[in-house]
Amino acid sequence: MTVTLPQDYRPSEDEPFMNENMKEYFRQKLLSWRSELLRESDETLAHLQEGGLQEPDIADRASAETDRALELRTRDRERKLIAKIDAALERLLDGSYGYCEETGEPITIRRLEARAIATLSIEAQERHERMERTHRED
Incomplete structure (x- = not known):
């Protein structure tokens, strides 16, 4: 069964908890968030493959290396977040979400x-x- 949400739908406390509209709303929210994280991850991968650290100045090279380390640490956190999003999507399927x-x-x-x-x-x-x-x- 596919649920089509009204364009301006927002869940409220006035409706039955985790009804079909609410489930679909959070499913779309989670999928959108997951998609955005994966897109950012792809951008990071492309950026890292563009080239090595070719900075002639040692301070510039150190700064670039620090930036890369920070970016990789951020992506690692996002990788863990994607796993949590996947778990939330599973809970939506088994009815325990929310x-x-x-x-x-x-x-x-x-x-x-x-x-x-x-x-x-x-x-x-x-x-x-x-x-x-x-x-x-x-």
């Missing part, structure tokens, strides 16, 4: 809008972060 992994309660629309790959409600995320801080300080 529900907190810890409590099973719905994650708010505002949180999903801000972080479409969220797996925890704000409350559960805050508890998780508090636990991390307490254990890190030990």
